[in-house]
Amino acid sequence: MRFLLVEDNAELADSVVQRLGLDGHAVDHAATLSDAEAHLEVADYDLILLDVMLPDGDGRDFLARSRDRINTPVIVLTARSQISDRVGALDQGADDYITKPFDFSELEARCRAVLRRRGGLARNEITLGAAVFEPNAGTLRHGDAVMELRNREIRLLEVFARNPGHILSKSQLMDRLFSHDEDVTENAIEVYVGRLRRKLDGVGVRIETVRGAGYRMSL
């Protein structure tokens, strides 16, 4: 996905750009509202991540001003308590909001939800042997059969599909799958891997256990 991040704190902006980059997203950074306008004039974005407090004005005012010109979905990054801010932000045309500091898995989930709602989620097909995996739709097509995958199955399969032939450790997969406030044992990963193996049965793709190291998907 291509993001425009409007955030005045340079350090935070840098790390968000870097972090989203790790997931394969392209991010442009604007430090002010006028900077953001300039970016929007020359480029198209899938999503705008908009901070509320900016040096040249309030992000929500910007939103109210430019809602009829800019059709890009907006997720507001707020530092305020939801109770006072959320209503205002959504009323003024934000598609969703997320409170700083945010979990990037949650941010991604919210981005997908917004794009799905707006019908702006690009088709993104990954061929896995005889099957086609669509992470954005959450489906795995194999011949005439279409399997619905659950959220965690999608995320797990996505990691494997993007790193074919690589050994992925259980702890790497756990960071990908579970939020950090959940207490789960490494056995939980085995459950999800087991499910994916069943769904990939007959597709010609295997998830192997590498003893003592983790898992590897081989095409």
Added chain:
Amino acid sequence: MSVQPGWPIARKLTLFLAAIVALLALVSWGMVTSFAREAAGRTQDNILAASATSIAETLRSEGGQVRLELPYAAFSMLGAISEDRVFYRVAAGDDVLTGYADLDGPNVTPGEPSFATLPYRDMNVRAVSVMRVILADGEAVPITVTLAQTRGGVQGIAAGLSRQAAYLSVAVFLLAVGMSAFAVRASLRPLNTMAQHVSTRGPSDLRPLRRRGPPELMPLVRALNRLMDRLEGSIKRSEDFIAEAAHRVRTPLAIVRTQAEIALHSVEEEAQKQTLRRVIRAVDDSSRSASQLLDHAMVSFRADDLARERVNLPALAEGVADALRPTAEMKDIDIALAMSPAEVEGDAILIQNALRNVLDNAIKYSPAETIVRISVGNGGGEARIAVSDEGPGFGEEPAAHLTERFKRGDKVEGVVGSGLGLTIAEEALSAHGGRLELGRNLEGGGACVSLILPAA
């Protein structure tokens, strides 16, 4: 905040005016009574004097003898006043010529009648004496005519007049009190109108009062307007302060969290990863605490002066569910809604916040791939939003303890939370006259938290 009311102005003024009117009525009644008594007495005196004089007129000397004819007219005149008894005595010096010998009149000088009120035969009589000098045998003989009458009639007339005056005074008193009560109410009306105008405003309506009023109220209006001005300023300042504080705290937290996530991707060693996970958890912990403290402050602030608007609960529940669905999806938790119409009156933001806290809890404590059910309904004068999950439930701890500030249930090992969530929900509900009910989810075995509000 309640203020003990003092004496109402209206009652005070009315009582004050009534006391004045009562005093006036009493004085005028007393004056009328004394005038009546005096006038009746004077009338009696005049008639007595006229009768005595006409009796004296009939005195004449005949051959050295003093003769007297009692004129009937003299007595009939006295009878005109009332049925009082009449006594008379005609005497020359100490020799009684005719009449009641024991009737003793007032001392008298020739020419002028003299009056006295005297006791006579156990009665109170008004007596008059006139003296006439008759020549008998060339000798001047002073003759005293004394005439007395009991006072019953006179007193009757005076009492009658006094009674009339009393009735009139009471009537005037009642009329005056009624009119002053009306006048007091009419003059206090602008004050009441102003009070009503201020008290029916919403909590955030701090516009100055613009109504016209009597000049006496203008200092109050100006003082109120200044107060509202200051209040608006201080609310704005505290909101700005909270926003600024939140921004200052959360931005560094966001930087730390993001850097930790990036590091987690690049480090290989499990021990280092574990450290970074701990950092992230600590950041999440403090972030959640900050949110809940801010929410808590906001709830207390809004609950003090509660907005009253119609709130459609199914729509509200749907909005809250939509906002938290992405969070739930991370754990493959479904949020299922079962709605029937329900409306309450209150502050939508507070109710929304209460539900968000309860739903957030339910998602947090639910195992992956379960269902959190929200049902909205109406019954028995109460609207109810029930949130049930398939988590561990509340354990054995008494339900009342869970809503105390910073308390957490005994089954929450390893879940980030500061324990304010249910407290906030409880506070938001009780501000509306509602409550939080903690129970067991009978279907899935988890917890069931119900938000109960008086139905609109």
